[in-house]
Each structure stands twice: as structure tokens, then as C-alpha cells.
Amino acid sequence: MKEDILVQALNVRKYFPAGQRMMRGGGQAKVHAVDDVSIEVRARETLGLVGESGCGKSTLGRCIVRLHDLTGGTVSFEGRDISRLSRRQLRPLRREMQMVFQDPYASLNPRKRVGTIISDPLRIHRQGGRTQIRDRVAELVELVGLSTEHLNRYPHEFSGGQRQRIGVARALALHPKLIIADEPVSALDVSIRAQVINLLDDLQDELGLTYIFIAHDLGVVRHVSDRIAVMYLGKIVEISPADDLYAAPVHPYTEALLSAVPVPDPDLSERREQIVLEGDVPSPVEPPPGCRFAPRCRYATEICRSEEPPLIPRRGPEHPAACHHPLNGR
Amino acid sequence: MGEPLLEVRDLRVSFRTDDGLVQAVNGVSFEVSEGETLGIVGESGSGKSVTMMSVMRLITDPNARFDGSVIYKGRDLMKLSKKAIREVRGAEIAMIFQDPMTSLNPVYRVGWQIAEQIRAHEPVSAHAARARAVELLSAVGIPNPEHRVEDYPHQFSGGMRQRVMIALALSCSPSLLIADEPTTALDVTIQAQILRLIKKLREETGSAIVLITHDMGVVADIADRVAVMYAGRLVEQGTKREIFYDPQHPYTWGLLGSIAHLARPRPRRLTAIPGAPPSLLALPGGCAFADRCSSRFDRCAAEFPELISRDGAADGHLDACHLTPALKRERRTAALNGDRT
Numbered sequence: 001m002k003e004d005i006l007v008q009a010l011n012v013r014k015y016f017p018a019g020q021r022m023m024r025g026g027g028q029a030k031v032h033a034v035d036d037v038s039i040e041v042r043a044r045e046t047l048g049l050v051g052e053s054g055c056g057k058s059t060l061g062r063c064i065v066r067l068h069d070l071t072g073g074t075v076s077f078e079g080r081d082i083s084r085l086s087r088r089q090l091r092p093l094r095r096e097m098q099m100v101f102q103d104p105y106a107s108l109n110p111r112k113r114v115g116t117i118i119s120d121p122l123r124i125h126r127q128g129g130r131t132q133i134r135d136r137v138a139e140l141v142e143l144v145g146l147s148t149e150h151l152n153r154y155p156h157e158f159s160g161g162q163r164q165r166i167g168v169a170r171a172l173a174l175h176p177k178l179i180i181a182d183e184p185v186s187a188l189d190v191s192i193r194a195q196v197i198n199l200l201d202d203l204q205d206e207l208g209l210t211y212i213f214i215a216h217d218l219g220v221v222r223h224v225s226d227r228i229a230v231m232y233l234g235k236i237v238e239i240s241p242a243d244d245l246y247a248a249p250v251h252p253y254t255e256a257l258l259s260a261v262p263v264p265d266p267d268l269s270e271r272r273e274q275i276v277l278e279g280d281v282p283s284p285v286e287p288p289p290g291c292r293f294a295p296r297c298r299y300a301t302e303i304c305r306s307e308e309p310p311l312i313p314r315r316g317p318e319h320p321a322a323c324h325h326p327l328n329g330r
Numbered sequence: 331m332g333e334p335l336l337e338v339r340d341l342r343v344s345f346r347t348d349d350g351l352v353q354a355v356n357g358v359s360f361e362v363s364e365g366e367t368l369g370i371v372g373e374s375g376s377g378k379s380v381t382m383m384s385v386m387r388l389i390t391d392p393n394a395r396f397d398g399s400v401i402y403k404g405r406d407l408m409k410l411s412k413k414a415i416r417e418v419r420g421a422e423i424a425m426i427f428q429d430p431m432t433s434l435n436p437v438y439r440v441g442w443q444i445a446e447q448i449r450a451h452e453p454v455s456a457h458a459a460r461a462r463a464v465e466l467l468s469a470v471g472i473p474n475p476e477h478r479v480e481d482y483p484h485q486f487s488g489g490m491r492q493r494v495m496i497a498l499a500l501s502c503s504p505s506l507l508i509a510d511e512p513t514t515a516l517d518v519t520i521q522a523q524i525l526r527l528i529k530k531l532r533e534e535t536g537s538a539i540v541l542i543t544h545d546m547g548v549v550a551d552i553a554d555r556v557a558v559m560y561a562g563r564l565v566e567q568g569t570k571r572e573i574f575y576d577p578q579h580p581y582t583w584g585l586l587g588s589i590a591h592l593a594r595p596r597p598r599r600l601t602a603i604p605g606a607p608p609s610l611l612a613l614p615g616g617c618a619f620a621d622r623c624s625s626r627f628d629r630c631a632a633e634f635p636e637l638i639s640r641d642g643a644a645d646g647h648l649d650a651c652h653l654t655p656a657l658k659r660e661r662r663t664a665a666l667n668g669d670r671t
Binding site: 052053159161162189190191192193194195197198201216217218219220222223242243246256257258259260261262263264265266268269274276277278280 | 373374487489490517518519520521522523525526544545546547548549550551570571574575584585586587588589590591592593596599600601602603604606
């Protein structure tokens with residue numbers, strides 16, 4: 001049984017020009033933010049994208065909704081290649097794909113009332129007359145757990161959690177199919193975080209949404225996701241069903257990443273053997289040859305430093321990893 | 331444990347603002363013994379940073395008002411002169427902040443900054459201070475310390491910069507280290523490195539640590555005792571095991587219940603605490619958490635719950651909730667386990 005595929009990314013590459021100081025031998029140096037990444041997103045699933053800062057998870061998300069132009073590769077949405085469409089051609093597609101951003105303080109215009117913020121997308125895309133728009137906005141604020149009396153207020157009058165609800169309402173205004181949530185809860189306090197996660201969960205059930213959930217908090221990602229893709233230095237190193245990832249990580253980087261997360265349980269925290277990675281992530285301007293994780297990997301051998309491992313099934317077809325020496329698999 | 335190294339008694343901090351008086355810290359009392367690690371947890375605005383900044387006398391806002399006492403090794407820090415407190419700071423009590431980029435001076439080489447700190451407190455030559463700086467950088471795990479002392483803060487990565495901050499804090503072998511969200515700005519694998527480093531140095535130097543954090547995982551990893559803050563007050567205090575395995579206050583249940591655990595089967599829903607923290611401009615007369623608490627009853631709004639031991643035993647496990655111990659045990663099970671499939 002093959003589920004419907006909503007988004008298909010094939011060999012996506014996104015390079016950014018690096019600063020002039022990086023110039024070498026006359027050629028312009030490039031930051032390899034996303035380097036040859038292929039992944040599909042299935043309708044109505046939540047795909048989690050995890051990795052540390054600079055791994056390319058946000059860039060990949062933005063490439064998928066074409067907030068970035070691609071350096072190479074293709075992105076298809078509902079079977080249609082959208083990677084070369086012009087801005088104008090993209091406009092109708094913007095209704096289908098929306099984003100929720102990390103910082104609820106920076107992503108809402110402080111000079112606009114909440115009612116205007118939520119109704120702007122409806123007006124821009126000419127979704128009905130005044131009364132229709134007013135009704136839809138009322139429906140939206142209720143959906144995200146706010147009330148219509150909030151509509152005349154400005155963003156600064158709200159707490160972080162409420163602002164994130166406003167951001168979600170705006171994203172939902174045009175009945176999108178896909179929502180890219182880029183660290184939607186990392187700026188929020190723990191108790192508020194759970195409220196917003198539960199809200200996103202409910203909305204998905206109710207509206208049949210597909211999420212790409214980008215975050216660095218593995219606990220949160222595991223909680224919301226059906227499948228999780230782990231990124232390191234511009235590459236996907238492993239894709240796994242959410243529960244299998246923690247139970248049986250295949251890539252050594254995933255193993256180390258999971259092991260680094262502090263366990264909020266004193267007994268468990270004491271008992272476990274923690275893997276602490278040495279050093280920092282290498283520069284994405286000149287990524288190491290072969291496997292990019294090899295310089296920090298405790299299992300690395302000669303082949304890892306010379307040959308790039310392909311992302312292939314290692315623990316059944318649903319659990320591919322890019323490693324020459326896979327753990328918990330073959 | 332022996333005599334308390336630090337004893338904070340009924341600390342109150344308020345700020346005069348255009349909108350009225352903000353009660354940031356509202357009668358906080360706790361102790362830190364020699365060599366122990368106390369974790370202070372709470373959400374933004376709960377007063378955890380203001381409490382420790384006040385202990386260090388680092389709040390210079392003319393609109394701030396302080397009451398209560400902070401006894402460190404027998405002296406009340408609140409009564410010390412500016413000169414005397416400066417001698418305590420750095421030499422006796424040192425602090426690490428969340429963001430090492432803003433707490434290091436960008437225009438001086440890191441070696442110079444460490445050496446200057448040493449020379450401010452000890453009569454040593456510039457040469458000797460520099461040699462100590464190299465030793466300290468090496469102790470906190472910075473590769474090539476002889477060369478790195480010549481670098482500026484921006485030449486270090488985030489994790490390395492936090493190591494420099496730790497070297498700076500340890501330069502005068504303080505008896506007490508205050509770490510305010512020391513790993514919050516770092517990636518998890520780097521956080522693991524820094525926490526391991528702090529634990530190793532704690533073993534070697536025996537300093538006491540007050541760790542301010544919102545991450546229960548970090549607390550479980552590193553603290554001996556835990557104090558939970560809410561709206562400027564301590565609502566619960568106890569050993570790490572008491573807080574995690576026998577939590578008494580509904581707010582603590584909420585904090586523990588809202589964690590998305592990696593190592594446990596996932597619940598269908600996370601237990602969220604409804605609503606938001608109260609405004610510090612107009613704190614309710616009774617329990618500040620009552621509005622968000624599903625176990626509240628008449629007494630909660632009427633009477634302020636003191637932070638005391640309620641289960642009869644004269645131990646250090648204190649909480650500020652009117653519910654009886656039996657009722658607490660009954661109610662918390664649901665709150666902690668959430669909704670499991």
C-alpha cells in the first residue's frame with residue numbers, strides 16, 4: 001500500500017555564496033546548505049526534520065515551499081514540478097503551502113491588528129467579500145483557541161503562546177494542504193509548548209493537514225511525527241518511523257544525537273551510557289570528503305573518509321540510512 | 331551536608347514601572363550547602379534569574395527595591411559596600427550566563443580577559459596570570475590553548491565560547507558558581523559536552539553550583555536539589571529524587587507532565603497547563619497558580635500557601651500547596667502520565 005505522496009523532493013541542492021574572505025583560487029566559495037537531498041512527504045503525515053543548527057533543515061523546508069530558489073534538483077507538489085515556476089506562477093500554489101515560524105514576536109507585523117493579520121491572506125487571494133472574510137476570520141480564531149474580541153488588539157498585547165496561535169490561524173486561512181512549521185514551539189515555555197503542540201495535533205486530525213515539522217528538540221519531534229528525517233551538514237543521514245528512531249537508530253550520528261538529549265528522569269539519567277561527540281560540526285563551505293560525519297564518528301574506517309555512503313534501506317524499506325557501518329540494521 | 335554556604339532569607343525584589351509595581355521576587359528563601367548543586371527551575375518571568383542577579387547585587391536599576399538578606403559565609407551581601415561586593419564577585423561567587431557572546435568583551439583577546447580577572451583579585455604578575463589563563467583554557471578542553479589565548483571571542487564557536495566563559499568564571503577558584511541557562515543557546519551535542527565539563531570541574535574544585543534552567547532534563551542530569559519557582563515564589567523544594575518521583579505541587583506536576591519524553595512510550599496528548607502565568611503587577615492574594623490549577627478549591631484563592639513541609643516528616647521537602655498529602659498522591663498520577671494510548 002503506497003500512500004499518496006504530496007511532496008517529492010529529488011536531489012535538491014541549495015548553495016549560498018560565502019563571504020569574500022572565503023575566496024579561494026579565484027572561485028567563489030559556497031555554503032553547501034542542502035546538498036543532494038531526496039525525500040517524499042505523504043499526504044496527512046507529519047514528517048519531522050531534525051538536526052543541529054546549520055544542518056540545513058530550515059533551508060530544505062524553505063526550498064520545498066519555494067521561498068528559496070533551488071541550486072539544483074526538483075520539488076514536485078501533488079505530482080507537478082514546481083521547482084522552476086516563476087513567482088507569478090507560484091502565487092496560486094501559495095494557498096496550498098503555508099509556514100508557521102519560530103519567533104512569534106518577529107513574524108507578526110506589530111502595526112497591524114490581529115484581525116488584519118489573519119485576514120490579509122484572504123484579501124490578497126481574493127477569497128470572498130467582506131462578510132465572508134469576517135466570518136472566516138471568526139471561525140479561524142475560534143479554531144486556534146482565541147476569541148473574536150482579540151481581533152481588534154495588536155500583537156504586543158498577547159503572550160508568546162497566543163501569538164503562535166495567531167500565526168497558526170494566519171497559516172490556516174487559505175485552507176492549505178501543507179504546513180511547514182519551523183521550530184514553532186522552541187521560543188515558548190514548556191507549559192505553553194504543550195498547548196501549542198496539542199493544538200497542532202488537533203488541527204491535523206480535524207483538517208487533514210500535512211506537516212513538515214522542523215525542530216531541534218528531539219522529544220517534541222518524536223511526539224508529533226510519523227516519520228523523522230535526521231540531517232547533518234546538508235545531508236539526510238537517516239529517515240525512520242518515529243518510534244523506531246529512538247528504539248533502533250541506524251546512523252551513528254542519530255545515535256549520538258539521541259544520546260546527547262538530557263533525560264528528565266534522574267534514575268535513567270544515571271544508568272545510561274552517554275555518548276559525547278568530540279569537536280564541532282565542520283564548515284559547510286568545505287564539507288569533509290566521504291561521509292560528512294566521519295571526522296567525529298567513533299565507528300569510522302578508511303572507506304568512510306573516501307566514499308560517500310548512499311541513503312539506502314538498512315532496517316526495512318521504511319528505514320533508510322546513509323552509513324557504511326549501520327547500527328541496528330544491515 | 332555541613333553549614334550552608336549561602337542562605338537567602340525572604341528575598342523580595344520589586345521594580346517600579348509606569349504601569350505600577352512589578353513584584354519579580356516575592357519572599358524567596360533557600361540554602362545552598364558547600365559543594366552541592368541546586369537547580370532552580372521555572373518559566374520565563376518566574377523570577378529565577380532576578381533572584382540570582384540580586385544575590386550577586388548585579389541589578390543596578392534605580393527603580394529596583396530589595397528586601398531580605400543574603401548570607402554568604404556569615405556576611406550579609408545585601409549590606410556590603412560596592413567595593414566589598416566587588417571583591418566577593420568573581421573571587422568568591424562567579425557567574426556564567428546564557429549567551430557567551432554578549433558576556434565576553436569582543437574587543438579584547440580572551441587570554442587578556444582571563445588574566446585581567448585574575449589580577450583584579452590576586453597580586454600576581456602579568457606573566458603568571460597569562461600562564462594561568464593558558465592552564466584554565468586547557469582545563470576546560472580548548473585545543474591549542476597556547477595559541478587560542480591570543481584569539482578574540484568571535485573566533486570561537488558557541489560551545490568553545492561557553493568554555494571560555496567557564497574558564498573565566500573558574501579563574502579565581504570560586505566557592506559558588508551561578509550558572510544561568512549555561513547551555514540553552516547550544517546544540518544538544520555541544521550541551522552534552524558542556525554539562526560533562528561542568529560535572530568534571532565540580533568534582534575537581536568542589537564548588538557549589540546554582541544552576542538556573544527551564545530544562546528538567548538538565549536538572550535531572552546535574553542537580554542534587556531542586557527548587558521550583560512560579561510567579562516570583564518558590565512553590566516546591568526538595569532533593570532531585572523527591573521532585574521527580576514524589577512531586578507535591580500541581581505546578582511541578584504540570585512541568586513534568588508537559589515534557590515530551592524520548593525514552594518513554596509516547597502519550598496520545600501532552601498534559602498542558604492551561605492559561606498563562608499571572609501578571610506580576612497584580613498578583614492574586616492566595617496561591618498564584620490557582621487560576622491554572624485543576625485541583626484548586628476555596629482555600630486556594632483565600633489563603634496564601636506557605637512553603638513548608640506538609641507530609642509530617644521534618645525533612646527538606648517543602649511545598650506551597652494547600653492540598654493534603656493524600657489528595658496530592660491521588661491527583662498527580664493523572665497529571666503526570668497524561669493520556670496514554
